[in-house]
Amino acid sequence: MNEEQDRDRMPTGAVSTTNGPITGVEQNGVRCFKGVPFATARRFAKAISPVAWAEPRRCTSYGAYAPQPGHLDHADENACLSLNIWAPAEADRALPVLFFIHGGAFVTGGGADYDGSFLAAHGPAMIVTINYRLGPLGFLQLHRQGLAEANNLALQDALAALDWVRDNIVNFGGDPDAITLSGQSAGASLVIALATLPQAKGKFARALALSAPGRNIMSADHADNVARRVLDELDLAHDPAAIISVPLPKLFAAVERVGRRLADETEQGTVFGPVLDGSVIPREPRDVFADGSLRDIPLWLGSCRDEMAMFLKSTPPAAMIRTTERQVRTAFGDAGWCRLLSYYRATARLDEDPYEALLSDAFWHRPMADLARLHAAAGGAVWLSRFDHRPALEPFLSQGPTHGADNACLWAHLPNFVDRPILKREGGPMTPADIDVAARFQASLLRFVTSGAPDVAEAWPRFEPRSEPLAIFGQPFHIVPLNDGARARVWAELSAGNNDKMRETG
Template sequence: MIRRVLGLAAACAVAAAVLAAPATRAAADAGPVVATDKGKVEGVATDLGRVFRGIPFAAPPVGPLRWKPPQAAAAWDGVRPATEHGRPCAQNGSPFMGRDQVTNEDCLYLDVYTPARASGNLPVIVWIHGGAFAYGSGTTYDAQRLAAAGNVVVSINYRLGVFGFLAHPGLPAAEGAGNFGIQDQQAALRWVKANAAAFGGDAGNVTIAGQSAGSGSVCSHVLSPSSRGLFHRAVMQSGPCQLVARTLPDAEATGTGLAQEIGCATAECLRGRSAAELLDATAPAEGESALSLSFAPTTGTPVLPKPAADAFPAGEYAKVPMMIGTTLHEASTLLLSSGVEGDPDSAIVRAMTNAAFACPARRDAKVLEDRVPVHMYEFTEPNVPSVYATPPELELGAYHGAELPLLFDFPLRPIDLNPAQERLAATMIGYWSRFAATGDPNGPGLPAWPAYRPVIGKVQNLHADGVTNVRDARYYTDHTCAIWDNTAGLPDIPGTE
């Protein structure tokens, strides 16, 4: 059940642009031009700043490079247009993405957002999208507002599902089996280290941030020895670290089962199958939730030696400032994905939210706070328009992903915030920006946000009626953590049994 819970990350994925990767051309005739380590790129100027789309950060992982560590991108001559998004990574259709199956494997591209004038050493925020490690795209998130607050924001793609997280006895764990998607993210972070300065960013001040599976990815980098030095702060939104725990034997058993299902005895046979065949074999069965998780980061490997439950108490993780948070009604979208109306006030939504998010996030904060600065939040605003293709009359409360429209825009699904929510959005962008700059979300004009401490500490309550904080002891009681901290049982998600 715990492995399935991470699959709710699909709920944060909304429709993304499906556009071809741009071709190289000889010279730029308009738009801002930046020289990267592989060649020059031409972006576009907007009212809020500059945007560079579809920049390759690794070679296409196709053919013999499928299920291999990401390789270096090729250099180019002249000026490469960076005006269109790269195409999303291969994935099955889902009720959240609103699209058919995508079979594209040439997808390791990123987008860069900067202020209009980005000549200084600005903090860099690398955004890792959610989607159950099986859905979504970095192109979904338009980060112009966040960049205009004084940040360089990089939104990335990474291999998903069977392409990003397959483990099999025929694929060496030493080369990344079970964690190819995490290795893609590491390649993107290395690209940032090499190129941040060209876009006005500080390669020595990089914040990794993500929501749901993106948060699970951030947790993976916090735990991974091979990610050390590639980032300096971490933001984990609605994806507790303690739920990233798939073991290599379990992952290899899943991979072996897949191979048998499609008539393959070897990994090379799998490599010869089409993307559509692999996606069809891993699509949710009829009546099964799209949030069922079969592929995810894999522990007991060189990339992820230990799960958080073992690594955190031992102090074996990146010692960087952290921001950790959840929403009040996370599980309303879990039930929605299963075809069940997720009433935010129902007992099952409360139980699933507390068991899978609120209490595990608190446990993460509690074990980390004595070694690194930790700030914890709970997003409680219940009236944010849905980022999902749901009936407008459907009430989801402070649903899984409800904070995202306050930080990002979604061009293919515009969301109108009311004036109070716009003020909350400005406050949150201020918090995220200050944290990226200093490792502490507090700053001029922002409501005070105390660092987290168990029992006596505070959890910041993000609500459009006013940002306040609550004592940790009350949070513990309100979320019945006395129950969930002392049981291995979690409520089942309908459709995943």
């Protein structure tokens, strides 16, 4: 921030919270409170309320990052559970709240990468971003190894942040009964899981999940396998409790080595994610959507057209590449895989990688559509979208509308993309096309947060079993039938054949 911008920042008055009064800064009609502690936690223990304070606490800088690769040497793991609030200074009513959970493959990221001032001003709406524990500190399941509280800790962090917002947001001008759960990538997985928890019932009004991975939940057996391998890697199989004192660099290095082996040795291939543990997450989230328990919750599910491009071009290619192909081959056989790939090659756009497109459909697009079908069939209102615009910003400029392209436009401060300090990505000026698509995307989000629908029905119909409309964010914005074309027909034929075989062997 330059000196002129800094001079425009004025301190706010103190705002009361359940932990003590806080102050922030006001700029361009938006009050900002950063690094607000909502909880504290010892390693592998459930988060608890922080120690209260009496004097106003200055909340003008982002809090400590959750420990993660690249931020381990000076990490304060007990002080990373904080959130950030952007609140329009002048509002004539209690404003709806966007509660955002960041992504980062469950191991990186933080609320500091998302400046909500632009969205807050243009809503108007309250914008909240949170930190939660990452990697082994948030996702290593150790409750069966003697650390009774260590299961789904990151999800419990998010729930604690949601509870804090419910209890306090009215003091900032927000409406606690109009909270939208939202998240991208790993954060979208957490949103889907969080939305189905009995402890979260009645605490949010709608949900938005962008680029949720195909498997939103991990089995308890796989999580136990990961935990045992990490303990073995640290030579702690006979003393699991000693992991509490392992230095962070050593702990994260052991997890990385285990992760590389898991990618080749197991069907799931991934190390972390929400776990169906029977206690914090008592039921498979998709079953909760299917039985109608969330039919009163409007749901928006979105993805990017070329989701897998980023992961294919990583060095080495991400583990999900191998595991996704393996899962498709397991489901349909080698002949089914080859048939699919041949159809993708025959129908590829000039600028399309057929292999990437097949994997994107298998891992991202089709599971999101399946969840939309479940929610719609149960009587819920759901909207499905795909982001087809290529932002003029790396890595999207060279890789197309890959994973995160929609997120870059969602958080842009038109006419500029914003810096992402944790990801170490610089922002920059937007093209007219960027501005056009981003403005439409942001307007849809703010309309969803405010009304529960991203657009008027004529412009963007809700997802229905018979029509299955898919909104395309590109130039122009338009609606297409989801299951149209040869690719969809091949998937349907293979799936039907697979179901027939299962019935015959059942």
